[in-house]
Amino acid sequence: MGVTLKPPLSEEDTRALSAGDQVLITGTIYTARDAAHSRLAALIERGEELPVELAGQIIYYVGPTPASPGRAVGSAGPTTSSRMDAYTAAILSRGVRALIGKGERSPEVAAAIRECGAVYLAAVGGAGALLAERVTAAEAVVYPELGPEAVYRFDVVKFPAIVIIDAHGGDLYRSGRERYRR
């Protein structure tokens, strides 16, 4: 069950997805949260090279717990995406194809996602132990001094997520809520 995504992704890959689709990601994804976004967006604003190639990639908003001995990563569920809204249009301008987090996005982010033909995915918030089992390797690749806020490369196998905002105006948070409102 679910659509398999193997990054790097093309615009065609992400335009084929619709709000409500279950996806399973296998391959490499990159983590970033507040501090890393702030630094990456500043580089983009100055038109500089990024320390990591993001074209076609998936960014996961997560600040994992430290890995205990013998584990690739600690607990690793999604953090609240709206804190990254201010930086997201810049990040998408460098060809990022998908974002994983949880919670609603601003209208500006939804518009940028549609324009770029990208996609916003949610992982289940509060399921950090389960999601960590799908991460087979983790390495801090940029800004390691930021600790849990560093950019990590995660190797993931069948990492589960659901499409929230698609490239065609679909938004599962809106439509799901409308369906069950009384």
Place this chain on the structure above:
Amino acid sequence: MKEVSAAAVTDMVAKLYQEANFSLPADVVAALKAALAAEESPQGRAVLETLLENSHIAGRNRVPLCQDTGLAVVFIELGRDVHIGGGPLDAAVDAGVARAQREGYLRASMVAGPCFRRQNTGDNTPAVLHLDLVEGDAVRITVLPKGAGSENMSRLAMLKPADGVPGLIDFAVDTVSRAGASPCPPIFLGIGVGGTMDRAAVLSKKAMLRQAKEANPDPALAGLEQQILDRVNDLGIGPGGFGGRVTCLGVALEEEPCHIASLPVAVGIQCNSARRASGSI
């Protein structure tokens, strides 16, 4: 006078803070199972199943339930006939939180100088300590690891007495409606009414310590809790925010006297990872 060492307080806090992060309280697991039986939305049911499986995996792998292992909110009921020896109580609590962070591989999520520096303190301290003096010679400690995802969606209003209960209900429902999917639904609500601005907020945290299915002993307040729960679940946000019948697993409301001119209302949101643990010395 009973003598309790600061080291015993540190040991207890370190143990409870780890226990809370690796296993959900039994009443929260029961509430998630009841929600699974009640939820109509297939995507909502899938989220609830994921959360129950997550709780199992966290215990088995000894990996925290959630990567946000919380700001350490610690409640201590200190018996009047107890003397804490060997160091200050707040330092003993912080030492326990720091040890839990180190031993349990929990996340250090605290920054000092929030206005400018925002420098990580490195050991998840300081805790937010609420101390109550009670009768007896026991020290009862409760830890509530509080994640920021839900905390950031909590709100407080200084309502007018004329706003009354309808105003209070509207404010609570509006708080959840605005929060949407961000605080990791299905959520719990801890609502503090009365006191001053600060007291209402503390009451809302204390309300979160109540067992999931336990109603306020005052029938009128129990009815108010039920009314808020029904209105919130009518929002349709559902588990994960993907749409569904179960947005909230329980509402606990506590009240205290307040000024004739005031109606303070603090609506605290707790996420589905509603972690807490208690112990006594």
